[in-house]
Amino acid sequence: MIRIPKPIYIAMIEHARKESPLECCGILGGKEKTVEKAFELRNVEGSSIRYLMSPQEQLRVFEEMEKESMEMIAIYHSHPRTIPFPSETDVKLAFYPEVSSIIISLKEEKSPMVKAFRIGKEAIYLEELEVVL
Numbered sequence: 001m002i003r004i005p006k007p008i009y010i011a012m013i014e015h016a017r018k019e020s021p022l023e024c025c026g027i028l029g030g031k032e033k034t035v036e037k038a039f040e041l042r043n044v045e046g047s048s049i050r051y052l053m054s055p056q057e058q059l060r061v062f063e064e065m066e067k068e069s070m071e072m073i074a075i076y077h078s079h080p081r082t083i084p085f086p087s088e089t090d091v092k093l094a095f096y097p098e099v100s101s102i103i104i105s106l107k108e109e110k111s112p113m114v115k116a117f118r119i120g121k122e123a124i125y126l127e128e129l130e131v132v133l
């Protein structure tokens with residue numbers, strides 16, 4: 001289970017809305033499955049159906065997380081028009097099986113859905129997400 005403080009949860013949805021109709025992407029860092037910080041990254045694909053995190057920004061985020069002794073808990077991205085379930089591309093490009101994938105769906109404009117997954121070689125597991133205060 002991943003715990004996300006409410007302000008970070010809201011910021012993630014705002015990020016998705018800001019980038020829509022393109023996919024947004026970012027990294028959640030923290031300790032012991034509790035998110036402490038969200039890093040917004042640039043989607044260098046500039047696409048509405050896929051994303052690729054800017055490698056330079058990713059490097060900078062990794063350095064910052066290391067400095068603050070945070071782990072990468074999750075990578076998040078948005079699905080501006082589709083359901084919150086990993087796409088074929090998401091599965092193909094899941095490079096970190098130990099890191100959760102969070103998907104923010106804006107399909108229902110008024111009620112965005114946020115889901116967490118573990119994407120393994122053989123299967124996709126739904127992971128529990130708890131919003132904490």
Ligand SMILES: [Zn+2]
Binds near residue numbers: 049077079087103
């Ligand atoms: Zn996706």
